[in-house]
Amino acid sequence: MTGPTIESRALRYFVAVAEELNFSRAADRLGISASPLSRAIRALEADMGVTLLERSTHGVSLTPAGAVLLEEGRSALDAAQAAVRRAQRAGASTPQIVLAVKADSDAGLLDAILARYAAQDPALPVTVRLCGWAEQPRLLRRGEADVALVHEPFDRTGLDAEPVAVEPTVAAVPATHPLAHEGRATLADLGLPMTGPSDLAGVRRHQDNLVDRHGIRDLAQLLALVELGRFVTLVPRSVADRYPRRGLAYLDVPDAPPAVLAIAWPQQSRSTAVAALVRAATEPEPAQHAL
Numbered sequence: 313m314t315g316p317t318i319e320s321r322a323l324r325y326f327v328a329v330a331e332e333l334n335f336s337r338a339a340d341r342l343g344i345s346a347s348p349l350s351r352a353i354r355a356l357e358a359d360m361g362v363t364l365l366e367r368s369t370h371g372v373s374l375t376p377a378g379a380v381l382l383e384e385g386r387s388a389l390d391a392a393q394a395a396v397r398r399a400q401r402a403g404a405s406t407p408q409i410v411l412a413v414k415a416d417s418d419a420g421l422l423d424a425i426l427a428r429y430a431a432q433d434p435a436l437p438v439t440v441r442l443c444g445w446a447e448q449p450r451l452l453r454r455g456e457a458d459v460a461l462v463h464e465p466f467d468r469t470g471l472d473a474e475p476v477a478v479e480p481t482v483a484a485v486p487a488t489h490p491l492a493h494e495g496r497a498t499l500a501d502l503g504l505p506m507t508g509p510s511d512l513a514g515v516r517r518h519q520d521n522l523v524d525r526h527g528i529r530d531l532a533q534l535l536a537l538v539e540l541g542r543f544v545t546l547v548p549r550s551v552a553d554r555y556p557r558r559g560l561a562y563l564d565v566p567d568a569p570p571a572v573l574a575i576a577w578p579q580q581s582r583s584t585a586v587a588a589l590v591r592a593a594t595e596p597e598p599a600q601h602a603l
Contacts, residue, residue: 320392322356323385325349326364330382333372387453387470394455394578401458402583408437409585412448412457416531419477419550419573421593422461429592436585445523452578458586461593463548464572465512473576476593481515481546481571483563484538492561499567502544512569515546535560547571 328338329349339346357364364378374382401408413422422440429435441457448460449467461476483502491497499506506514522545528534531551538544539559548571552562575593577586 318356318359320389322352322359323381324389325352326356326378327382327385327389329353329365329372330374330378330385333374335372390453390455391470391580394453397455398458398583406437407585408439409458409583409589410439410441410456411589412441412443412451412460412462414445414448414462415442416551416554417463417548417573418461419479419548419571420554421477421573425461425476425589425593429589432588432592434584435588438589445528446520448576452576458581458583459575459577459589462574462576464574465516466574466576468576470579471576472579473574474590474594475572476575477573478570479573480549481565481568482549482552483544483565483568484535484547484552485544485561485563486539486541487559487561488541489544489561491563494563496564496566499565502563502565504544504546504565504568506546506569508567509569512572515569518545531555548573 325338325342328341329335332338332341335346335350339349342349353365360377362377363375364381366373366375401410418425426438426440429438441451443451443457446462446466448457448462449469449471451457452460453470462473464473464475483497483504485492485502491501499508505518522528522534522543526533526537526542528537534545534547535555535557539557546565546568547562550571575590577590581587
């Protein structure tokens with residue numbers, strides 16, 4: 313049985329209302345008036361045969377069907393826009409691929425990966441897009457990047473990934489910390505919330521919390537805040553090797569989870585250039601720090 317076909321405009325209208333939960337704000341965002349927007353949503357509900365929004369004097373709320381369409385609709389709109397962006401890059405006079413990576417989070421491997429890729433056929437010019445904290449998956453889903461280097465774990469919705477490198481994490485602590493001269497410590501010694509070597513998700517939650525609470529934009533700011541004694545945290549061993557600082561000490565943490573760097577790309581990608589870049593990152597095996 314074939315269901316109703318939804319036009320992208322109607323879906324875009326619904327997503328705006330569902331995110332704003334207010335017809336006037338959604339209309340302002342879309343650059344239209346509220347009355348035609350309301351009629352468009354009513355028509356969409358009639359076409360689908362379900363109620364998407366509950367309307368009352370207290371405001372607008374999503375029905376269960378509306379919540380599903382919001383989640384799926386965002387993905388559909390992102391996929392459509394991503395297809396346009398990738399087609400534009402492929403059809404440019406000089407085709408290229410975009411590699412997203414957070415500054416200083418490539419385990420020191422980026423130059424080697426790009427050099428191996430340049431020797432492969434078909435290699436296209438690569439534009440490296442430096443991005444913010446955990447921004448890579450969103451850039452891939454929106455078509456703003458073709459491939460990304462990103463640390464596990466991350467939201468893999470619509471993405472494929474392969475591991476590139478595994479290295480130990482160490483604790484970054486201020487030089488005045490009581491354990492700064494010990495050379496090593498446990499998670500419990502440092503008061504870190506991870507449960508053990510397999511708790512990669514705990515590392516991500518801890519880092520996301522630090523970023524949100526302190527407005528951290530980059531590695532330099534994170535290390536400066538550690539020096540000031542605001543917190544202690546885990547960083548990959550490659551960061552400690554590349555960024556010694558007088559006000560910091562790096563401690564081995566035997567029970568800490570490792571840092572796992574992956575290369576990710578959209579599941580629907582059929583680009584031979586993207587496949588070549590993935591091969592360059594994973595074959596031959598990049599040099600890894602010994603665990």
